[in-house]
Amino acid sequence: MxxxxxxxxxxxxxxxxxxxxxxxxxxxxxxxxxxxxxxxxxxxxxxxxxxxxxxxxxxxxxxxxxxxxxxxxxxxxxYPKELTRRELCYNIGRGIAAAWARNHKALADLSFSPNFKADNWTNPRDVSWGEKGWNVNEKAALGSPMGNMATNDQYLINPIYETEIMTDAAKKSVMMGLVRHRPMMGPSIFLPTRDRGGVQLHWLTAYGQQITGSKPQGAQRVELKAYTLAGYIPWYDEFEEDVFIDLGTMFMEEFTEAYAVEFDRQCLLADDDPFTGAMAVDGAEEVEIAGADINGLTWKDFRDAVYRVPAEERKDCAWFLHETVLNHIANIEDADGRPIWRHPTEAMPGKLDLYPYHEVSIMPQIGAVENDTAFAIFMNPKRIQHGNRKGIEIKKFDGTTESMEYGELFLRFRKRDGFLVTRPSGNMVILKTKP
Incomplete structure (x- = not known):
């Protein structure tokens, strides 16, 4: 023993x-x-x-x-050594180049790790580099090879670098810093979501008094599923050491820009593609503007809509709309030609008729809003649950038609996420034009 x-x-x-x-x-x-x-x-x-x-x-x-x-x-x-932005981009670029060349030693030095070809991705903590190559820690005997590593070409980015990449993505996304995030260890989790009125309080004024009252409203169990999001980044150059920084910078910029837009789309506009965003979810109340079309929109339409949401929910809500819609409201003039909402000498206010707003570029532009079209939503963004399964995977792709004809190469990245809008009924109001 x-x-x-x-x-x-x-x-x-x-x-x-x-x-x-x-x-x-x-x-x-x-x-x-x-x-x-x-x-x-x-x-x-x-x-x-x-x-x-x-x-x-x-x-x-x-x-x-x-x-x-x-x-x-x-x-x-x-005294932890902190990486500069330049060093971070260099290490990411060096890791991508090592994945391309299958330089396992360099990948191990950068704490990148190989990934199985399976839905249950490898945990980087379970993998180490030894004299015989990649080893699995604890789950198998020390020194056991992890599959056929000679042909494996899928790798997980160093988790520390992944965190920095997602921090960059959050700066480019409107919704990422507003919704509720939940870590996911599996493909789905069940969440208890409780609306207002779930807890009943009773005063007891005598010893042994019976507790009376209605049965409290229980929590509703909803399933949050995660799916894999994949994208392809093209380039032409050969990867030598002097371009590692440029390569890492390019990957971060390409990934974060594309991911930020898709994150906002799944939160707001997606219609069963594969998730359903707040603008398309069943249960949210739709309110038509008073005017005949979008050109008749006034700030009063926004005021009428917010009072459809109870006060206790309303205090945490905000408007989400395109900047052209906001610009239209800001330029409405009175009979004397003066702006109603703000004067030319005033700074742009941070609130729309007493409530905060967020300009989202993927929301409908005012010029594209036709009849019977939703264009703005008033809600508490914490009602949107984002499930985050850790890990960004990269894989080399060179056996494509573009590669053979034009010499263009591709790097595929994959990440797993889930989105779920919870309890929209009575808590979300969508502003739309008349049919």
Missing amino acids: GKELIAAIKAKLAAMKKVEASGFTDQSKAAEYFREKEFILEEIVKTLEAVSDGQEAETEALKATVKSLRDELKTKAA
Whole structure:
């Protein structure tokens, strides 16, 4: 028993040698990473206490190793090396180039990891690089190869870099910073969603008094599913070391721009494609403007719509519309030719008739709004649930017609997400033109 425990401890300590002190651009992310490593060392110490007698020499040596690692961990946690933007782009570009050339050693150095050809993606924590190539940690015996790695060409980006990429995407998306995010460990999760009035309160004024009243409204269970989103980025150049920065910058820009637009589309406009956004969801109340068409729109239409939502919900709501619709409202003039909403000398207000608004470029432009067309929505964005399954996968694509005819190559990326609009009835109002 003692030899088996010591062998297991040695395997964990070998994995601990991978503690990284670089790659962080945020102190909180670095602290979380080092807390996880400290937890592993605590487990090792507890395991050493269970080792039977007769193993004192090896036990003391392992304890000394643990102490040394703890001291090193404290030093690295106190002074984590932060990456500059240039270094981040360089490392991402170098990782993409290594994936293209199947340079497994370089991928391992950058903490990229191979991914199985399956829906259940590999957890980067389960993979390590050893003398024999890629190994699976804990789930299999140390040194066991993970499939046929000679032909594998799908890789997961370093999770630290993934976080930075998604931070960039959030800056380009309107909805990403507003909706509710939930981590997903599987393809679907069931969420309890409770509307107002779910809890009943009763005063008891005498000992033993019976609690009376109606049965409280229970939480509604809804399923949030995640699907895989794939995209292709084309380029022509060969990847040498002097273009790693440009390659990493290009990937981040191309990915974040495309992903931000698709994120907003799934939150707002998607109609069973594959999710249903707030503008197309069943249950949201539709309110027609007073004028004959979009040209008759006034700020009063917005005021009439907001009062369809209860006050307790309304305080967390905002308008979502295209900037051309907002511009139309801002330029409505009175009989003397003066703007009703704001004067030329005033800064653009941050609220639309007392409620905040968000300009979303994918929403219908005023020139494209026809009869019987929805063009704005008033809601609490937290009603939209976003399921985030960690991992951005990259894969080389060169066996295409474009590659053979024009020499154009493609990099495919994949990410998994889920979107769900919860309890729209009574909580969301859509503004539309008349039929």
